[in-house]
Amino acid sequence: MASRTTKALLSLGRINIPALGLNNAVSRVTYATALSVNSSSSKKGAPERNGRGFGSRKPRREAEGPRTEKMPVDQDWTAVYPAATPFRPGSVPLPVRMGYPVKGGVPPEKKGNLELIKIPNFLHLTPAAIKKHCEALKPFCTEWPSALDTDAKCDEHFPIKVECTDYVSSGLSVRNPSARIVQLKVKLSVLNLDDHARKKMLKLVGERYCKDTDVLTITTDRCPLRQQNYDYAQYLLTVLYHESWKTEAWEAEKTVADMEEYSWEGSPSQKNITDLLLRMNVAGEGEGEEVREQLLGRSEVQEYKDSVTRLKNEGDNEGSVLQYKEAVKKVFNL
Amino acid sequence: MAAPTALKRELLPLARILGGISHLKPRSLTVCSGHRKCSVTRSCLPLTPSTSFHTATFLSSSPSAITVTEEPDTLFQKLLVSVKSHDSAVLDSYEFFATMAAKELGITIGKVFEPPKDIKRMTLLKSVHIFKKHRVQYEMRTHYRCIELSHITGSTAKVYLEYIQRNLPEGVAMEVKKTAMEKVPDHILKPLWEDVPAEDKPGQ
Numbered sequence: 001m002a003s004r005t006t007k008a009l010l011s012l013g014r015i016n017i018p019a020l021g022l023n024n025a026v027s028r029v030t031y032a033t034a035l036s037v038n039s040s041s042s043k044k045g046a047p048e049r050n051g052r053g054f055g056s057r058k059p060r061r062e063a064e065g066p067r068t069e070k071m072p073v074d075q076d077w078t079a080v081y082p083a084a085t086p087f088r089p090g091s092v093p094l095p096v097r098m099g100y101p102v103k104g105g106v107p108p109e110k111k112g113n114l115e116l117i118k119i120p121n122f123l124h125l126t127p128a129a130i131k132k133h134c135e136a137l138k139p140f141c142t143e144w145p146s147a148l149d150t151d152a153k154c155d156e157h158f159p160i161k162v163e164c165t166d167y168v169s170s171g172l173s174v175r176n177p178s179a180r181i182v183q184l185k186v187k188l189s190v191l192n193l194d195d196h197a198r199k200k201m202l203k204l205v206g207e208r209y210c211k212d213t214d215v216l217t218i219t220t221d222r223c224p225l226r227q228q229n230y231d232y233a234q235y236l237l238t239v240l241y242h243e244s245w246k247t248e249a250w251e252a253e254k255t256v257a258d259m260e261e262y263s264w265e266g267s268p269s270q271k272n273i274t275d276l277l278l279r280m281n282v283a284g285e286g287e288g289e290e291v292r293e294q295l296l297g298r299s300e301v302q303e304y305k306d307s308v309t310r311l312k313n314e315g316d317n318e319g320s321v322l323q324y325k326e327a328v329k330k331v332f333n334l
Numbered sequence: 335m336a337a338p339t340a341l342k343r344e345l346l347p348l349a350r351i352l353g354g355i356s357h358l359k360p361r362s363l364t365v366c367s368g369h370r371k372c373s374v375t376r377s378c379l380p381l382t383p384s385t386s387f388h389t390a391t392f393l394s395s396s397p398s399a400i401t402v403t404e405e406p407d408t409l410f411q412k413l414l415v416s417v418k419s420h421d422s423a424v425l426d427s428y429e430f431f432a433t434m435a436a437k438e439l440g441i442t443i444g445k446v447f448e449p450p451k452d453i454k455r456m457t458l459l460k461s462v463h464i465f466k467k468h469r470v471q472y473e474m475r476t477h478y479r480c481i482e483l484s485h486i487t488g489s490t491a492k493v494y495l496e497y498i499q500r501n502l503p504e505g506v507a508m509e510v511k512k513t514a515m516e517k518v519p520d521h522i523l524k525p526l527w528e529d530v531p532a533e534d535k536p537g538q
Contacts, residue, residue, distance in 0.1 A: 120504045138439065141487075141494075142490055151411070154409075154515055158516055161513050163514075166512070167507075168508040168510075169507035186518075191518070192522075234519065245527055
């Protein structure tokens with residue numbers, strides 16, 4: 001009887017019924033369970049019923065201390081913290097203190113300390129854990145070929161370098177649009193180019209070539225995917241190579257202003273020096289084509305030619321100016 | 335020297351490895367499940383279809399699936415991993431973790447350095463309306479750490495980077511600059527005009 005009333009009352013929800021002889025724990029119970037509730041008949045409760053009764057029916061367990069007190073010294077820490085979890089003061093047997101110290105006191109202890117929970121912890125990545133993880137990951141790794149130990153050997157056999165960047169960050173989106181950029185670097189000395197092809201390639205490529213390191217850099221970002229950008233960069237390299245070997249009809253109209261290097265033959269400097277020497281009557285004969293050629297064959301004139309070429313190509317540095325001075329003095333026999 | 339026809343391996347989900355190590359299976363599941371899907375598809379795309387990836391549950395009893403393909407492995411001459419965060423202590427711990435992991439996996443570490451931090455300061459008005467003379471100043475500090483690894487194969491790089499990135503702490507961002515090396519492709523060895531001299535060269 002009493003049990004039936006209790007059941008009905010229970011289904012209504014939270015009711016405080018101290019008069020029925022139950023503990024005050026009833027007022028906390030809001031279960032509307034259909035389980036039979038033998039209230040007054042079995043206070044101690046049959047052993048089988050313990051798990052299904054009220055919270056008050058179970059024999060009360062004493063609150064045990066934190067787990068840290070029972071941890072053996074040689075335990076397996078990787079089992080306590082196998083993955084990234086927030087700090088649990090009851091699981092970490094360290095006397096950590098964190099926070100601003102109380103006036104005249106020390107920083108607060110770890111129990112109930114929010115500061116320790118807020119920061120990222122590395123308790124799951126102790127050296128023992130890292131070793132275990134790496135042991136499991138080892139079978140998936142491959143070895144670097146032992147023949148390619150120096151950078152020079154790598155450059156010799158694998159001259160093309162492809163650079164791309166990956167980005168990892170937390171945010172609204174996993175993707176980063178800058179990840180599609182691909183940079184292809186190659187040294188022109190490796191490609192099979194003859195003189196004309198090299199000069200044409202440099203003209204086609206313009207700013208993408210660095211003279212000091214002889215490296216051609218092709219950066220592509222016009223496609224939305226990295227694979228597409230890589231294919232486009234390879235395509236550009238192929239096209240540049242083949243186009244630079246071609247000789248078009250209009251390339252015959254190349255003027256002196258288009259030349260990359262200074263060449264002495266046919267320049268005003270050559271004309272000047274031959275005229276000067278003729279007027280000085282060095283050869284001791286009259287004018288004529290053979291005289292000019294003979295003059296040009298002279299060693300002083302050759303030295304002069306070298307010094308002028310060097311000056312024009314390299315610019316004004318001490319060595320080139322000195323060489324020019326010496327050559328001029330020799331020509332004039334000073 | 336022939337190109338190294340290295341082996342290409344698959345990655346097992348790390349959760350399974352962790353699950354195998356730990357005795358607390360449900361925990362490892364919840365931690366890694368959020369990351370698993372996207373990284374699985376990413377790492378699976380270039381691989382051969384003989385995978386047990388998509389079908390295997392976390393704790394399947396089948397042996398670990400290492401497939402070996404004849405496709406040559408990519409070779410990375412340099413891998414520059416740079417992390418940035420607002421807290422340098424977190425970066426110190428992460429650097430210890432990353433360098434130790436690299437040593438355990440047998441990867442040569444080039445150099446580990448700390449670029450100078452960036453401080454972004456802003457001076458704002460303290461009050462919503464008027465009081466121009468009273469301002470408040472904020473600053474945001476970004477600390478950096480760079481780890482340079484050299485001479486690493488594609489499979490090893492995948493394994494290492496996935497391991498590193500899964501254990502990236504909260505509030506830390508990472509950039510990985512990969513420099514892969516390749517041979518000169520076959521179509522650039524000779525100009526194709528040499529083989530067809532009689533053909534009219536197409537337009538100007």
